[in-house]
Amino acid sequence: xxxxxxxxxxxxxxxxxxxxxxxxxxxxxxxxxxxxFKDILVKAAKPKDRIKYWNIVPGDRVRILGDKEGKVLEVxxxxxxxxxxxxxGATAKTGQEGGLKNVHYSRCQLFIGxxxxxxxxxxxxxxxxxxxxxxIGTSNPYWQPMGARYEWDRFxxxxxxxxxxxxxxxxxxxxxxxxxxxxxxxxxxxxxxxAEDVMAITYHPFALPSxxxxxxxxxxxDPENDYIQSVLDPQKRPYDAAAPVELHLQKxxxxxxxxxxxxxxxxxxxxxxxxxxxQYVRNELKDLKGRTRREAxxxxxxxxxxxxxxxxxxxxxxxxxxxxxxxxxxxRRGRQARKExxxxxxxxxxxxxxxxxxxxxxTTATGTA
Numbered sequence: 001x002x003x004x005x006x007x008x009x010x011x012x013x014x015x016x017x018x019x020x021x022x023x024x025x026x027x028x029x030x031x032x033x034x035x036x037f038k039d040i041l042v043k044a045a046k047p048k049d050r051i052k053y054w055n056i057v058p059g060d061r062v063r064i065l066g067d068k069e070g071k072v073l074e075v076x077x078x079x080x081x082x083x084x085x086x087x088x089g090a091t092a093k094t095g096q097e098g099g100l101k102n103v104h105y106s107r108c109q110l111f112i113g114x115x116x117x118x119x120x121x122x123x124x125x126x127x128x129x130x131x132x133x134x135x136i137g138t139s140n141p142y143w144q145p146m147g148a149r150y151e152w153d154r155f156x157x158x159x160x161x162x163x164x165x166x167x168x169x170x171x172x173x174x175x176x177x178x179x180x181x182x183x184x185x186x187x188x189x190x191x192x193x194x195a196e197d198v199m200a201i202t203y204h205p206f207a208l209p210s211x212x213x214x215x216x217x218x219x220x221x222d223p224e225n226d227y228i229q230s231v232l233d234p235q236k237r238p239y240d241a242a243a244p245v246e247l248h249l250q251k252x253x254x255x256x257x258x259x260x261x262x263x264x265x266x267x268x269x270x271x272x273x274x275x276x277x278x279q280y281v282r283n284e285l286k287d288l289k290g291r292t293r294r295e296a297x298x299x300x301x302x303x304x305x306x307x308x309x310x311x312x313x314x315x316x317x318x319x320x321x322x323x324x325x326x327x328x329x330x331x332r333r334g335r336q337a338r339k340e341x342x343x344x345x346x347x348x349x350x351x352x353x354x355x356x357x358x359x360x361x362x363t364t365a366t367g368t369a
Contacts, residue, residue, distance in 0.1 A: 005031040009042055011081045016057035016178060017149040023080040024050055044081040051083055051105060055136045055154045059178025061111040062087070063132060064103055072111050072130065076100050110136065112156055112175060117164055134158040137172055273308065280304045 003022060008031045011023070026047045034041065056062060060075045062085070077086040083105045090101035109132040117127045135158035144151045155172035163173065255261075277300070284300040285293060320326065352358070 003027045003031070008032070008044070008081060009040060011042075012077050012079045012086065014058045014077045016059055016180075017147065018054065019149045021052060024052060043084075045083050049083070050080065053138060053141060053150075053152065054078065054080065054105075055138065056085060056105060056108050056110055057178065059180070062108040063111065064090075065107045065109055075108075109133065109160075110156075110175065112159065112173060115163060117161070129161060131159050131161065131163065133173075133175065134160050136175070276307065277301070277304045280307075 001022075003025055008027060024047055027044075032042050032044060056075060056078070058075050058077055061072050062075060063070055063072050064087075071089070073087040073089050075085055076088045077100065078084070079086070079102070084102040085105055085108050086100040086102045088100065112131045112133055114128050115131050117129055119126055133156035135156070137155045137157040139153040139155075141150045141152040143149075154175045154177075156175055157172055159173065280300040280303050281297055284296040284303075288296050291299070
């Protein structure tokens with residue numbers, strides 16, 4: 001499925017996982033067009049220049065190449081269509097995404113961590129320096145069905161500054177993926193339900209009696225009328241609101257749009273159509289009127305199809321009336337009739353003001369002579 005204009009405008013995401021590769025698909029340039037000044041400015045790289053596997057994701061810490069301060073910033077969001085990375089804590093221009101500064105993916109250098117280095121020539125204390133990855137390698141990606149995403153491991157194939165002992169032990173430093181922050185735990189308040197109250201059984205359905213005489217008396221109970229009477233006159237007939245819901249109303253209270261019920265209705269409709277066809281065929285074969293059985297059956301099928309088409313038209317009209325289409329049509333016709341009456345009334349009551357350019361035609365008939 002190609003990308004829509006709304007998906008392209010909302011391509012900035014804070015999700016670190018790669019669930020698909022739809023960001024590599026091409027799309028029309030008209031999706032990037034701004035139709036008003038309120039629309040956000042959307043840019044996208046060419047499909048061949050877009051990054052397939054992102055090794056810098058939201059939650060990582062990076063520094064910007066060429067930045068004089070060299071501050072370590074946290075990645076807040078990424079845009080996989082434009083290869084842009086949005087950073088927290090940097091000075092952003094006005095109008096940018098959420099006040100975040102965005103830089104290109106190639107300008108970000110991934111922060112690995114702080115490592116201890118040997119002291120300098122005259123120093124005695126070891127140094128602790130931040131280490132960044134200059135080259136990143138990855139393992140073979142694989143599909144993780146539990147999380148419905150692609151996963152792979154990333155390694156620092158080159159670092160700056162070079163880690164001590166890296167020349168003697170050629171290897172790659174594994175870079176862990178950022179961990180998602182834990183959900184905050186809220187303190188219970190007076191509005192928080194207790195666990196024992198949630199698990200408590202508060203509804204005890206009653207058992208319908210098996211005796212026929214008692215069942216007949218139970219079926220006469222009408223709680224709806226009792227409730228209506230209690231609303232009209234609470235003192236005359238009180239209503240027990242604590243009474244359980246009648247279990248024999250499960251058909252009315254259950255969901256009519258479940259898959260089993262919809263399938264049952266469809267099968268019943270097919271059975272009615274087959275029975276209607278058989279009835280038409282029987283009626284036509286009962287009196288052939290000089291036709292062959294094959295011709296009579298063909299005419300019965302034609303009448304059956306015409307009946308189905310008429311039923312569909314009637315059902316459409318019934319639904320149109322039920323959703324208020326007929327009432328809306330009558331209101332529209334009433335408005336048009338009122339407009340016409342007002343227009344005719346204005347024309348009848350129209351009075352022209354005296355003006356110098358008005359000429360009253362003569363009343364004498366000069367062309368009769």
